[in-house]
Amino acid sequence: MQKALETLLIGLSTGSIYALMSLALVLVWRSTRVINFAQAGQAMFSTYIGFEIATRSQIFWLGLLFAIVAGALLGAGVDYFFMRVLFKHANSGPALVVAPVIATLGLLGLIRSIVGLTWGGEFKSLTAPASKNGFTFGEVTIPFSPLDSLTIITVAVILIILALLFQRTNLGLALRASAYSPEIAQLAGIRTARTRTIGWAIAGGVGGVAGMLVTSYNFLTPYSLDLLLVFGFIAAVIGGLESMVGAVIGALVLGIGLTIILNYVGTSLVFIGGFSVLLLVLLIKPDGIMARGKVRRG
Amino acid sequence: MAKVVGGNTGSKVRKKLALFFLIGWILLIIGDRVDELRVYQGAQIAMYTIALASIVLLTGYSGQVSLGNGAMMAVGGYAAALTLNNLQTPIWSAFMMAILVAALFGAFLGLAAARLSGPYLAGTTLALAVGLPAIANQFSFLGGEPGLLFDVGFPPERFGEDFTQYKWFFWIATFIALIALFVTSNILQSRFGRTWRAIRGNSLAAELSGINASQLKVLAFSVSSGLAGLAGAVLAMTISLVAPGAYTLALSFALVTGAVLAGISSLPGVVLGGFILVAIPEIADALASSLGSEDKLNSYLPGLIVSVLLILSVIYTPNGPGENLRKHFHKKSAH
Numbered sequence: 001m002q003k004a005l006e007t008l009l010i011g012l013s014t015g016s017i018y019a020l021m022s023l024a025l026v027l028v029w030r031s032t033r034v035i036n037f038a039q040a041g042q043a044m045f046s047t048y049i050g051f052e053i054a055t056r057s058q059i060f061w062l063g064l065l066f067a068i069v070a071g072a073l074l075g076a077g078v079d080y081f082f083m084r085v086l087f088k089h090a091n092s093g094p095a096l097v098v099a100p101v102i103a104t105l106g107l108l109g110l111i112r113s114i115v116g117l118t119w120g121g122e123f124k125s126l127t128a129p130a131s132k133n134g135f136t137f138g139e140v141t142i143p144f145s146p147l148d149s150l151t152i153i154t155v156a157v158i159l160i161i162l163a164l165l166f167q168r169t170n171l172g173l174a175l176r177a178s179a180y181s182p183e184i185a186q187l188a189g190i191r192t193a194r195t196r197t198i199g200w201a202i203a204g205g206v207g208g209v210a211g212m213l214v215t216s217y218n219f220l221t222p223y224s225l226d227l228l229l230v231f232g233f234i235a236a237v238i239g240g241l242e243s244m245v246g247a248v249i250g251a252l253v254l255g256i257g258l259t260i261i262l263n264y265v266g267t268s269l270v271f272i273g274g275f276s277v278l279l280l281v282l283l284i285k286p287d288g289i290m291a292r293g294k295v296r297r298g
Numbered sequence: 299m300a301k302v303v304g305g306n307t308g309s310k311v312r313k314k315l316a317l318f319f320l321i322g323w324i325l326l327i328i329g330d331r332v333d334e335l336r337v338y339q340g341a342q343i344a345m346y347t348i349a350l351a352s353i354v355l356l357t358g359y360s361g362q363v364s365l366g367n368g369a370m371m372a373v374g375g376y377a378a379a380l381t382l383n384n385l386q387t388p389i390w391s392a393f394m395m396a397i398l399v400a401a402l403f404g405a406f407l408g409l410a411a412a413r414l415s416g417p418y419l420a421g422t423t424l425a426l427a428v429g430l431p432a433i434a435n436q437f438s439f440l441g442g443e444p445g446l447l448f449d450v451g452f453p454p455e456r457f458g459e460d461f462t463q464y465k466w467f468f469w470i471a472t473f474i475a476l477i478a479l480f481v482t483s484n485i486l487q488s489r490f491g492r493t494w495r496a497i498r499g500n501s502l503a504a505e506l507s508g509i510n511a512s513q514l515k516v517l518a519f520s521v522s523s524g525l526a527g528l529a530g531a532v533l534a535m536t537i538s539l540v541a542p543g544a545y546t547l548a549l550s551f552a553l554v555t556g557a558v559l560a561g562i563s564s565l566p567g568v569v570l571g572g573f574i575l576v577a578i579p580e581i582a583d584a585l586a587s588s589l590g591s592e593d594k595l596n597s598y599l600p601g602l603i604v605s606v607l608l609i610l611s612v613i614y615t616p617n618g619p620g621e622n623l624r625k626h627f628h629k630k631s632a633h
């Protein structure tokens with residue numbers, strides 16, 4: 001019973017980090033119809049910035065703030081200087097379908113090489129904002145640590161801010177409208193191109209938080225966020241790629257599921273487990289758990 | 299957009315066969331004239347050619363994006379090594395096994411993902427490319443981090459003492475690449491190739507004319523995986539082992555880059571793509587050493603060149619340099 005509870009808690013903390021990555025992917029997918037594989041690279045770059053600030057100032061939260069800003073700027077920049085140019089040029093022929101995906105891949109490689117050339121490939125370790133040692137109750141120490149609880153709280157705060165932004169502000173309405181139907185949104189007077197860039201910026205900032213949180217558990221290298229991208233993608237697919245709530249639920253389910261495998265089966269099967277979940281969802285419920293009607297676009 | 303290609307008439311196939319024989323003969327002569335390093339690079343070009351053909355077939359013809367060709371190559375490499383090491387069968391059977399296992403694996407994966415539109419397949423294959431090396435690390439029968447030996451043996455004695463091991467690799471790789479390209483080119487000009495292009499052009503219209511689009515997409519994915527598996531076995535041969543480190547995400551990226559650079563729907567382009575992929579590390583090395591060879595430069599400069607090329611080509615020549623040239627001349631003649 002105790003082990004089950006621990007698994008649940010740790011699964012929630014792992015899953016909440018996946019939720020941020022999966023949200024970032026869904027935000028971009030909704031507005032641009034592209035799975036932004038460069039998200040791992042953007043998050044990594046932001047995390048390196050956050051890492052530098054956090055290490056120099058000895059304040060994790062200052063680093064986190066800088067990671068968010070760097071991620072948002074980079075996200076907006078990618079959309080403004082890169083995706084717009086891409087959509088202007090690659091608009092015909094066999095490459096039309098594949099060009100955006102391949103372009104984000106190229107961008108991932110570009111950011112990775114730039115980060116590698118700047119910071120090198122060494123393992124960087126970030127001072128975590130809270131202890132990684134589990135809570136102790138009398139004699140018993142459980143694996144769930146203050147850092148885990150802080151992770152959950154941080155993610156919850158971000159999610160609440162995002163929910164308020166999307167539900168209560170004009171910007172959020174514009175974002176939702178442009179994602180739902182760009183043409184109609186444009187007719188209603190929304191500047192869709194600018195709204196899309198803002199969407200990319202939000203996604204970038206959220207990705208930066210995910211990167212900082214992962215890095216407070218593990219080392220930072222130019223490759224260390226690849227797995228986060230994969231699990232974020234799986235979570236997004238579970239949620240149906242369209243729904244932000246779905247992405248969060250998918251991520252929590254995935255986080256708990258993978259922690260169950262980790263605690264009860266073994267490390268070697270974690271990735272296979274995640275991958276099997278992806279295949280199962282694609283086979284059984286390809287539109288995700290949030291799908292209502294049989295509507296598939298794109 | 300796509301020119302209509304007639305069926306495979308007998309004389310056409312015979313002509314093509316003669317052409318491939320000629321190319322093979324020329325390559326063998328060249329192989330005798332250049333030094334060891336070039337011979338080795340020749341084998342690598344042959345390997346890339348096969349791998350790129352698998353991408354052209356999948357992405358250029360059937361319009362699906364796979365980012366996991368490196369992973370499919372790993373499947374082929376491991377299948378070949380396990381066959382050769384455990385069954386002691388002749389070399390060719392190891393290569394056949396690589397094709398077979400990778401194609402089956404692809405069919406299985408394709409059933410899940412290829413029925414769906416682009417992003418699902420792209421993401422699933424990317425997940426595979428990220429995770430497969432790690433999986434190989436964890437099963438002892440796959441040899442873990444150091445991997446498995448893959449030894450095709452010394453060249454036959456009748457070729458003489460001067461016939462080096464690398465030249466033997468080059469011969470095998472070239473031979474396999476020529477066969478693979480010949481077969482692929484015939485598949486692409488057959489009914490399947492036309493049907494794939496029809497699906498890529500407009501999958502709804504294709505279905506209305508009686509094509510089972512999802513079945514044919516899975517078939518394309520499976521055939522492409524088989525080709526990638528073959529390339530993986532050839533790669534394993536040239537480095538004499540199969541290890542997770544040989545089939546990285548970077549390999550998958552490089553392959554996509556090579557295919558896009560050379561024109562994603564042009565089969566002859568794959569040879570150019572192969573040359574480019576072999577040339578990039580050389581150029582990067584030269585650049586790195588002229589910039590003062592730091593570790594960082596050596597490890598990240600090739601990736602930088604690859605990504606910049608990929609981005610530039612996907613923005614400015616998304617359908618390959620060939621199309622831009624055609625457009626250019628077309629405009630000229632129109633005025």
